[in-house]
Amino acid sequence: MLRVGIVGLPNVGKSTLFKALTKNPVDIANYPFCTIEPNVGVVRVPDERLEKLAKMSGSAKIVPTVVEFVDIAGLVRGAAEGEGLGNKFLSHIREVDAIAQVVRGFENSDITHVHNKIDPESDVEVINTELILADIETVQKRIARLEKEARGQDKVAAKALEIVKNIKNILDGGKLASELKLSEEDFSLVRDIQLLTWKPMLFVLNTNISEGSTFGDRRLNLLENTVPIDVKIEEELSEMSVEEAKELGMKSNLDQLILKAYEILGLITFLTTGPDETRAWTVKKNSSAPQAGSAIHTDFEEKFIRADVISWEKLLEAGSWASARELGTLRTEGKDYIVQDGDVIEFKI
Ligand SMILES: Nc1nc2c(ncn2[C@@H]2O[C@H](COP(=O)(O)OP(=O)(O)OP(=O)(O)O)[C@@H](O)[C@H]2O)c(=O)[nH]1
Ligand SMILES: [Mg+2]
Structure with missing residues (x-):
């Protein structure tokens, strides 16, 4: 912490x-x-x-x-x-x-x-x-x-x-x-x-x-x-x-x-959301998707395959994960993706 x-x-x-x-x-x-x-x-x-x-x-x-x-x-x-x-x-x-x-x-x-x-x-x-x-x-x-x-x-x-x-x-x-x-x-x-x-x-x-x-x-x-x-x-x-x-x-x-x-600590927040919980995660600015994943579980960095990513505003606009996918606003990102503040992410491992 x-x-x-x-x-x-x-x-x-x-x-x-x-x-x-x-x-x-x-x-x-x-x-x-x-x-x-x-x-x-x-x-x-x-x-x-x-x-x-x-x-x-x-x-x-x-x-x-x-x-x-x-x-x-x-x-x-x-x-x-x-x-x-x-x-x-x-x-x-x-x-x-x-x-x-x-x-x-x-x-x-x-x-x-x-x-x-x-x-x-x-x-x-x-x-x-x-x-x-x-x-x-x-x-x-x-x-x-x-x-x-x-x-x-x-x-x-x-x-x-x-x-x-x-x-x-x-x-x-x-x-x-x-x-x-x-x-x-x-x-x-x-x-x-x-x-x-x-x-x-x-x-x-x-x-x-x-x-x-x-x-x-x-x-x-x-x-x-x-x-x-x-x-x-x-x-x-x-x-x-x-x-x-x-x-x-x-x-x-x-x-x-x-x-x-x-802000002065150089931190950004990404989010995860689902029926169990909506949660904010802290990562250093310029973290890659696998590095960000390691905030959730240390395994995630090594076992990272891809991540489904959408900005929180776009997700709210779409109204659900499924309709964001239909609308095409949900993106699939690889291991080089640099996580942005306000990204909602689902990791595939
Ligand atoms: N009037 C006024 N009094 C304040 C203010 N802030 C703190 N005080 C008072 O200043 C005194 C010291 O406050 P503390 O919070 O103990 O100060 P500190 O910096 O922790 O002090 P040390 O632990 O001794 O280094 C207390 O009596 C506070 O009530 C303020 O904004 N206005
Ligand atoms: Mg004191």
Whole structure:
């Protein structure tokens, strides 16, 4: 299962966001380092296509795809050198596939900010710097190892050494390793290094959206992949029924966050539908049909013969699998077919 780590300065609302997302009751308190051990929870990826297909097929159940969120301890300046909870929770970040960085954008003098001022840009810089410093340590170790190996005329090690040195230059310049664009071939030589700043990242700007926070507007122009969320409101919403929320005219923005997380992870969804169930399956973008099949069963990749494929819209238009076949909108695809988001697939094995 893919994991998204909720990362940020202490006391910015990470656990409150986690609680709203997962409905898991967790410790939330107005003091830094309230969270120490990570909280883990599973969140369903919203997908309106599932209900529609399930209705068409008369499915007994719907199985959505899910993403796991991990609420991690707050990070402070000096963490890479062991400040705060230091390396311990940097290692928790190592275990996630993507990072959701929560940034405080709300004003409230009662809620402690570890730097005593609301400054999203500077907060992002503090967090990114710690991730970068941790990565510098990692690449330094690798450079030392590769230098030994390269001395023995090891050509591959020499090439890897060159790449790792380029990565170090980027990090030394205060940039994330992901900013260095590597070819597939170069990346394959160094991918096992597991850098924190290679992980896809999105920003959750915790801001009072309804009050039109200026921080919100400013940051949105500056950072890609920013989702503004009023975390406190989301916490309240998560405790209400849909009707109650509607009555109060409150609307959640969490779906946008979940979908964005899914997007930065480079994932797409394909679907299966029948009387038993309508189900969403997660695969990496650019997966072939047999690779996609392995999401259902590991055997499917090896035993793949062909796949019947149709886009979910075309299938709904046709009204059933049989009439799609008659209409000729159902296609038969071979092992080289690249699965598209929203494909409904029946595998032949
Ligand atoms: N006013 C306001 N308060 C918030 C908001 N989000 C969180 N808080 C409050 O801020 C305090 C800290 O929230 P937490 O969710 O525990 O913060 P955290 O980031 O998990 O903190 P650590 O685990 O200590 O790193 C709590 O008192 C929350 O109720 C918000 O959007 N508005
Ligand atoms: Mg917390």
